Amino acid sequence: MNLTRIAAIGARIAEDASAVPMRHFRQAGLGIETKDDADASPVTIADRATEEAIRTALAAEFPGHGVFGEEFGTTGSLDGPAWIIDPIDGTRFFLTGYPAFGMLIGHLQAGVPQVGIVRMPALSETFVGIRGGGATLNGAPIAVRATTQLADALVYVNEAERTHNHDPALFARLCNVGHTRRMSYDCYPHAMVAAGQIDVVTDIGLEPYDFLPLAPLIEAAGGVMTDWEGRALSLGSDGRVVTAATPELHAAILDVLHG
Secondary structure, three states, rough: OOOHHHHHHHHHHHHHOOOHHHHOOOOOOOOOOEEOOOOOOOOOOHHHHHHHHHHHHHHHHHHOOEEEEOOOOOOOOOOOOOEHHHHHOOOOHHOOOOOEEEEEEEEEEEEEEEEEEEEEEEHHHEEEEEEOOEEEEOEEEEEOOOOOOOOHOOOEEEHHHHHHHHHHHHHHOOOOOOOOEEEOOOOHHHHHHHHOOOOOOEEEOOOOHHOHHHHHHHHOOOEEEEEEOHHHOOOOOOOEEEEEOOHHHHHHHHHHHHO
């Protein structure tokens, strides 16, 4: 099965699974728990039910493929064809009724992301990127902006608190770059780079299911997404990532990150 067909099935699965979080969105009784991690991340019945729905659909369409999801870990092998899932990327957005939470599904071959799908359930938006095959938003082609000068760039700093705690001097530098700066979280700013709305996003403290589904989308739209050292993202990346619309911006923001 070629990547175009895989992407189409994955997008359909994401769109169908969107009904699960939307049944719970802005409703009471979410069964909120706190994960035992450094971030004390919240998790809800919607997170788990959404991942279960995606896993069930993937198993029916792609028997034998490995799956790595945020809520239920790894099933099968990730050495061959596999999927990586974040059922609700932005659970805090979801909990507070803010519609910028997303769903991330990526297809991997030998650990390398080949297809990236970002579904925004409350916004009815589906972004799809295929390595070597272009990027779309709700079926229409999208591409990054052509900005090359950091002074002209629209810059988003994701996880501002973590960035400041990690390196206050770095955070101060980021607050003084670009034409416009905004603080945000999660997947949507990265997807907006692919859609030609934002130029640069810095991020920190991520897990593979947070960034690997995004990488093919960004690259298919003509952008660049790496770790803070400029290296390709992988299952072993340290969770510090940067997305840029052009190679020139990518090089410039890496200089800022390294002072």
